[in-house]
Amino acid sequence: MAASVFLILFAITVLTCTAAHDFQTSIHLLRPRQGLGRQLVEGVDCLSWRLAVETNNLRNWQLVPESCESYVGNYMLGKQYRRDCKVVADAALEYASRLNLTGDGKDIWVFDIDETTLSNSPYYARTDVQFGALPYNATKFNEWVAEGTAPAIPAVRYLYNKLVSLGFKNVILSGTNARFQDVRAANLHKAGYRSWERLILKGDADKGLSAVAYKSKRRTELVSQGYRIVGNVGDQWSDLLGANAGSRTFKVPDPMYYIA
Ligand SMILES: *[C@@H]1O[C@H](CO)[C@@H](O)[C@H](O)[C@H]1NC(C)=O
Ligand SMILES: *[C@@H]1O[C@H](CO)[C@@H](O)[C@H](O)[C@H]1NC(C)=O
Numbered sequence: 001m002a003a004s005v006f007l008i009l010f011a012i013t014v015l016t017c018t019a020a021h022d023f024q025t026s027i028h029l030l031r032p033r034q035g036l037g038r039q040l041v042e043g044v045d046c047l048s049w050r051l052a053v054e055t056n057n058l059r060n061w062q063l064v065p066e067s068c069e070s071y072v073g074n075y076m077l078g079k080q081y082r083r084d085c086k087v088v089a090d091a092a093l094e095y096a097s098r099l100n101l102t103g104d105g106k107d108i109w110v111f112d113i114d115e116t117t118l119s120n121s122p123y124y125a126r127t128d129v130q131f132g133a134l135p136y137n138a139t140k141f142n143e144w145v146a147e148g149t150a151p152a153i154p155a156v157r158y159l160y161n162k163l164v165s166l167g168f169k170n171v172i173l174s175g176t177n178a179r180f181q182d183v184r185a186a187n188l189h190k191a192g193y194r195s196w197e198r199l200i201l202k203g204d205a206d207k208g209l210s211a212v213a214y215k216s217k218r219r220t221e222l223v224s225q226g227y228r229i230v231g232n233v234g235d236q237w238s239d240l241l242g243a244n245a246g247s248r249t250f251k252v253p254d255p256m257y258y259i260a
């Protein structure tokens with residue numbers, strides 16, 4: 001009896017998940033890790049920490065607190081992260097739908113790549129990365145980027161493509177080194193991002209600039225070319241602060257790392 005009830009519940013769950021909208025589909029197939037209810041670990045309230053990170057009250061932090069690794073892992077791989085991203089995407093779409101396009105093709109949205117259009121969760125879930133609780137290793141991360149297999153964040157992809165159908169142009173602006181231009185373009189395309197006005201990566205002329213300075217510089221170039229930045233979507237505050245940040249900015253969550 002118990003077994004058949006379980007089977008029925010299981011079948012309902014599978015059917016519900018299959019029928020659900022794109023937003024509910026998994027970013028990837030990793031299982032949420034243990035430790036969901038354990039927010040207060042070794043004196044650190046991980047939810048408070050995450051909130052402080054998202055609101056930019058905590059800055060220049062280097063690592064996820066060790067005791068919050070499984071909390072952050074659960075958040076990133078579970079439903080909450082996807083729901084949080086969907087709220088951001090819905091707000092952006094609501095705003096976009098009220099804008100009057102000028103029709104000259106110069107109304108643009110700026111999108112970041114990592115943890116915005118594409119998710120690096122499969123990489124961050126690795127045991128030698130631990131969701132940002134272990135130090136960043138550029139060599140290792142670049143190997144992952146070179147694979148070109150990062151999945152889309154479904155809510156952001158939905159927003160992105162909807163903006164295109166509304167008549168906006170999207171510019172992708174990332175701190176990725178320009179030597180990854182081809183693999184990043186292929187990865188974005190494979191993940192369901194089919195068109196962009198520009199795909200701007202960090203070149204030699206941008207060397208040594210902070211993220212805020214680099215992104216400000218490149219956005220200012222766009223504005224001087226006659227573009228109007230009506231929206232800007234990123235996971236880091238450094239995507240959304242500085243010159244010509246855009247008429248409105250939208251921050252998607254990222255409790256795994258901080259880029260100044
Ligand atoms: C867009 O145009 C409509 C109709 O002219 C106007 O009511 C509305 O305020 C405009 N919206 C913006 C954001 O300018
Ligand atoms: C960084 O990753 C590379 C490639 O996996 C590895 O060879 C290297 O030892 C790592 N560096 C550190 C400091 O862990």
Ligand SMILES: [Mg+2]
Binds near residue numbers: 113
């Ligand atoms: Mg990013």
